[in-house]
Amino acid sequence: MFNRMKEDINMILELDPAAKSKFEVFFTYSGLHAVWMHLIAHKLYKRKFATLSRIISQVSRFITGIEIHPGAQIGRRLFIDHGMGVVIGETCRIGNNVTIYQGVTLGGTGKEETKRHPDLDDNVLVAAGAKVLGNIRIGENSKIGANSVVLINVPKDSTVVGIPGRIVKQAGEKIKGARDLNVTDLPDPILEMIIGLEDEIKDFRKEVRDEVKDGSHI
Template sequence: MINRMKEDINMVLELDPAAKSKFEVAFTYSGLHAVWMHLLAHKLYKKKFATLSRALSQLSRFATGIEIHPGAQIGRRLFIDHGMGVVIGETCRIGNNVTIYQGVTLGGTGKEETKRHPDIDDNVLVAAGAKVLGNIRIGENTKIGANSVVLINTPKDSTVVGIPGRIVKQAGEKVKDARDMNVTNLPDPILDMILGLEDEIRDFRKEVRNEVRDGSHI
């Protein structure tokens, strides 16, 4: 546990330019406190001390504003930056070198029964306010934009934004047209309407140019 704490402190010093000293990080970073409390709660959870583990997680929630269910599995060097309002569900699995900002939910949709929460692979960044919901997998090196709502599996090296979340970049290449991507089964009538209006405006402009060129309209 001591080695884990030292590793986490050094990680914060490396990642956060606002961190000035090991003492400051150890005593003032609520994200680290929540992770360390969770490690204890998770040990109790695995030993079938369900009520005690939940009580410890609720104490951590009260102290840090971060709620991590004691059943959640987290890897090494999880950096919860600022952290207020973060919720991590019971069957969530988080890999190594993951960064999570304030207001993030790694939760369920209410439709699953056993595995209800997402798997987050290594080196993923989840920006402020994002919601990653359901039994899905977020591939390694993925970046999820602020306030996105992700309901689908994402391949590694992706950038995901929007409601519902759409892949806008993959393996360093921009995705040209969201209409050609099969990344979600949920309809988005607002996007469809906007894209339809764009097509109509394009056709109208083309028609006007043709009429002006032919001299049939002034």
């Protein structure tokens, strides 16, 4: 356990430029606290102490804002960055060197009975707010974009974005027909609605002017 804790602290110092010291990481990183408490809960869960393991899980959730079911299987060097609102389901399997950001849900769809939650292979990154749902597998080295909703298996070395999630890159190559993910050029639905109303008003004014010219209003 102490070797695991030391490994996790060194991982944070390597990955997070905001981390200044081992002391700071040990006392202030809630993602680490959630993982460490989960390791205890998971051992109890495997030994059939289901209620006690759930109690530890709920205490961890109260302290960290991160909910990890004690049945979930977690690999080494899991980095839950910020972490508030992260939910990891009972039958999840997470590989090594995985990064998860705040607001991520690794959950079920309600249609599965036994294996209900996703598997994340090694080196997967799941960005803020993403939902990965159901008995699916996210291949190694893949990236899930922020706020995406993923319901399908994802091959390794892929990038997934959107609702529902679509594979836009694989092995560094853009998928033919996939939309380019340009966050500086995303549509603004409110602006589009205002422009549409302006166009309708212009058309209405033109119709009124034409009727006045033709005398058809008399």
